[in-house]
Every structure is written in structure tokens, then in C-alpha cells.
Amino acid sequence: MARYGMLINTKKCVGCFACRVACQMANGLQSDESFIHFKEEETGVYPNVHAEVVPVQCMHCENAPCQQVCPTHATYTTDSGVVLVDENKCIGCKYCMAACPYGVRIAIKETGVIEKCRFCWDGSEVGNPPRCVNTCISGARVFGDLDDPNSDISQEIAATNARPLASHLTDAKIYYVR
Amino acid sequence: MVWGSMIAWYLFLAGASAGAFLTSAFVEAKYPDSTVMRIAGRLIAPVFLGIGLLMLMLDAEAGLHNPLRFFYLIMNPGSVMTLGVYCICVFFPVALAAAVLEVLKRPVPKWLTWTGIVSAFCVAAYTGFLLGVVKACPLWNNAILPILFVVSALSAGLAVTSLVGLILDRKRFEQMWLVKKGHVILSAVEMVVLFTMLVIVSSGSIEGAASVQSLLTGEYAPMFWGGLVLLGLVAPFAIEGYPVFITRKVETSTTSMVVSVIGESGVLVGGFLLRLLVIMAALPVMYL
Ligand code: SF4
Secondary structure (H helix, E strand, O other), X not given: OOOEEEEEEOOOOOOOOHHHHHHHHHOXXXXXXXXXXXXXXXXXXXXXXXXXXXXXXXXXXXXXXXXXXXXXXXXXXOOOOOEEEOOOOOOOOOHHHHHOOOOOOEEOOOOOOEEOOOOOOOOOOOOOOOHHHHHOOXXXXXXXXXXXXXXXXXXXXXXXXXXOOOOOOOEOOEEEEO | OOOXXXXXXXXXXXXXXXXXXXXXXXXXXXOOOOHHHHHHHHHHHHHHHHHHHHHHHHHOHHHHHOHHHHHHHHOOOOXXXXXXXXXXXXXXXXXXXXXXXXXXXXXXXXXXHHHHHHHHHHHHHHHHHHHXXXXXXXXXXXXXXXXXXXXXXXXXXXXXXXXXXHHHOHHHHOOOHHHHHHHHHHHHHHHHHHHHHHHHHHHHOHHHHHHHHHHHOOOOHHHHHHHHHHHHHHHHHHHHHHHHHHHOOOOOOHHHHHHHHHHHHHHHHHHHHHHHHHHHHOOOOOOX
């Protein structure tokens, strides 16, 4: 079984938001709802400063904290490691929003359901690749099977030494080059 | 923050409901002839919880549109929210039954009261654990918060029941030393527990320190010091403590009654503000 993950190279990301717009279109979101959030980080002391744009979305954590607290089992993980929300079970209690350390869950205004990135899951499979990946103008995103050592993503992780954003918080499946 | 005043109301009302039930059980055992306060506590418990649950459902929008989905709430025993639902499934019917029996002027059986006592404690405690297990928020994720919520729940339940006793049955109420003493002690304990929590949380992490900072000196400081500490803890402690521990005499003047009403109401305002502030001031951990 595959275990899907993504790599985001912030050194290649230009912060154009194309992935976010593509995601909104693919998932029928309003312009003020989005599964991809952009964080801006500044590090260093003048004159040696470094600015970085970090796109953040659901990390599809192993033992996802959002899933643990979900009282209705609306949040679940597929065999392929994708964390999903069953919108027919969600009551909108927002417990998962509080539990997610990355703050990437949002309430869909029309339904009140709490949603997030689902790797463009179409009901039975992930989008291959998800929209954000093939929309990215600079090739900053790579998607694939983390368990297959020959997949593009595994190769890229090895080559760039990519890591999850905060391994002390959760075991995430989105890797970053920073 | 993800939650707002609706959830603060729910947490407060659920706690006060449990506290009111416990107060009525205590009054029944220790002061059998003080019927007014017993009845008050028994009626307040289901009413407060009912209003609280309504708030909860109004806040859960997806469920509000499809009410049958609320049945799924029992599905995940690994979630504190589900455990809370189990507690409420016992406490609410018991509290309701006790209230109905009281209205029908029938005796409430002992086993019912005891079931109510145990489940009331569970309801009061779960509201604290609900937030306490959220690792992403250091202000919540500590062992002291559930204790703080239980103490505050008892205090609020006692206050709302006392308020009724004070107004409708003052002569008896002024004689109930155990209740009055308990009330003062609860306020004191709550102050200590709150202080302990803030110290521990602010030393635990940067985010925790920032949360505590926002309460003590930041944007929530007026509400924290004025509403929670002064009105909700210090004033009731002084107002109730003075006659109980210093003058030790039964008050009969109207002034003392007005002052007592302010004290009891202060406890209620403080109980609500405690939950509101805990919800609002919680900052999530940083991950970048
Ligand atoms: S990133 Fe947040 S929403 Fe996604 S799996 Fe982890 S906890 Fe859940």
C-alpha cells in the first residue's frame, strides 16, 4: 500500500499563490476559504536577513491529533495514509481545529463542516498528482509514495534532506526544503 | 481562537448545573428543612444544562443543519468530547428526573441522588479535560486546568443556588454556616489553583508565557483583573468571609443582603469570565 506524502521546496516557491487558487477551484472553495495557508518567516539580523514564504496545509499526520479528538469519527485516515473528513458525519464542533497544531483546518461557510487538504481525494484515490502540485509554476512541489524508495518524492527527500516542519509536534507527511 | 463566547457559555452553564445539583444534594443531607435551596438547586441543574447544550448545538453548525448527526457523538470513546457526552447522557436525565419529582412533590430516591452526584462530578471535570488534552495549546494542556474548572463549577453552582436562598428564604440561608464556609473556602482554593496554573503554564513554554502575559498585562488584563480576580474571587471571598470568619454573627440588614447579592453574582460573572478568558487567551504552539 502506498503512503502518500508531499515535498515543498520553499527555496523554489515564489509565493505566487497559484497553488492556493488551483486548490480553491478544485475543491469548490470560496475566495476567502482555503486549504493552503501562507506563512512568512524572517530570520537573521540586519543586514544578513532571510525572508521565506512557507506554504502550509494539512500535514496528513500519522496518529493525527485531529482524528484522535474527533467525537464522531468524521475524521479518519485511509489505508494510504491520507487524513480525510467524512462530511456526512461532521457536526462542526471544531474540536479538530483546536487540536491541529498547524491551524490548517477551516470551517466551510455554507455547510459548517470542518475541512482541510485531502490530497485531491476523489472518493477512492488521491489526485495524481494533486492540483497544487501540477499548478506550481516553479516545480516547488513533489507528490508521491513515501514508502517507495524509487518514487520521485523519496529521491527528492534524500537528495535535498527535506524534513517535516515540526517533528516534535506530529509525524507529518509533508516534507520541506528550507 | 477557534471557539468563542458560545462555548464559554456552555462550559460555564454545564459546570454551574453540576454544581447546583451537588449543592442541592448537600443541602438535603445537612439541612433537611431548608427546602427552598434544595428545590432551587434541583430545578436549576437541568435548566442550566439544557440551555448550555442548546448553545453547544448552535455553535456546531454542521450538526445544526443535520441534527441526526449528533448521534455520531457517541462514536469515539477515545475523544474527551465523546466521554463528556456519555457523562451528560447520565447526568441530564437524572437531573431532569429529580427536578420533575421535586415539582410533583415526590421524594427523590437515594440512588437517583447518588447517580446524580457522581455524574455531576464527571460533567464538571470533563469540561476541563476537554481543553486539557489539547496539546496544541499550552494554556489548556496542563493538569491543573481540570481541577480549576471543577472548583469553579462547584463555586458557581453554590452561588446560583445561594442567590435563590438569599432572596427567597433569607432567614434560613443566613443560618447555613456550612454552606457559607464552604463558599468562602472554594473562593480561596480557586485563587490558589488559578495562581498555580498561571505560574506553571508561563514557565512551561514561550506560547504559554505569552498566553499568561495577555491575561496579566495584555489585551485581556482588564477582564482578568477586574472581572475574574476582583469581582469573581476577591470580592466574594471578602463579602462572605467577613461575617463567617470575623464577626461570626447572623446578618439581617438590607445592606448586608445587597452586598451578599453582589458577592454571589460576582462568583457567577467570574465563573463565566474564567472560561471565556481561558478560551480566548490560548495561543497555539509555534511550528515554524
Ligand atoms: S495537519 Fe492538522 S488537520 Fe492535518 S492531519 Fe495533522 S492535525 Fe489533522
